[in-house]
Amino acid sequence: MTRIFALLLVTVCPAYADIAHGDLQISLPMLRDTPPTAPVAGGFMTIANMGDADDVLTTATIDADFVGEVQLHKMEMEDGVMKMSEVEGGIAVPAGETVYLQPGGLHLMLMGLSEPLTAGEAYEMTLTFAEAGDVVVEFPVLTLGEIRATLEEAGTMDHGMKGHGEDATQTGN
Numbered sequence: 001m002t003r004i005f006a007l008l009l010v011t012v013c014p015a016y017a018d019i020a021h022g023d024l025q026i027s028l029p030m031l032r033d034t035p036p037t038a039p040v041a042g043g044f045m046t047i048a049n050m051g052d053a054d055d056v057l058t059t060a061t062i063d064a065d066f067v068g069e070v071q072l073h074k075m076e077m078e079d080g081v082m083k084m085s086e087v088e089g090g091i092a093v094p095a096g097e098t099v100y101l102q103p104g105g106l107h108l109m110l111m112g113l114s115e116p117l118t119a120g121e122a123y124e125m126t127l128t129f130a131e132a133g134d135v136v137v138e139f140p141v142l143t144l145g146e147i148r149a150t151l152e153e154a155g156t157m158d159h160g161m162k163g164h165g166e167d168a169t170q171t172g173n
């Protein structure tokens with residue numbers, strides 16, 4: 001039992017650091033690890049807006065020179081096919097609501113990777129909000145299994161994986 005508990009601490013805890021920034025609370029920041037030649041990687045988090053004003057996540061940048069750029073993406077069904085596209089105008093974070101970036105739904109997409117992301121590493125990302133401004137958040141790199149376990153543990157997984165999930169995750173991130 002002791003051993004299992006220690007393992008959970010190592011794999012799950014890094015994702016539990018909540019960051020408060022103005023009226024925003026950012027939790028469960030995570031990047032998915034990648035095989036050696038993968039050109040893209042998915043990034044996830046939960047953003048709660050505790051304030052009275054709507055906000056928008058407009059851009060994200062990562063402190064890693066082997067990443068070309070970070071885009072804001074969504075996945076949705078179009079004519080029965082799961083499609084991924086850039087979110088026009090940023091990701092809305094309405095007043096009083098919580099937005100979930102999770103496998104199969106909204107996500108950050110690291111583009112143009114020239115090196116892989118390895119579980120156990122962590123990278124700083126600067127998230128820019130229209131109202132709240134910049135916030136720097138550390139994103140630990142986890143395996144997909146660890147990401148799922150973390151979301152399950154937090155009880156937020158269904159929000160990002162409404163209706164699809166397994167297939168979407170494999171094509172998307």
Ligand SMILES: [Cu+2]
Pocket residue numbers: 073074084085107108109172
């Ligand atoms: Cu994407």
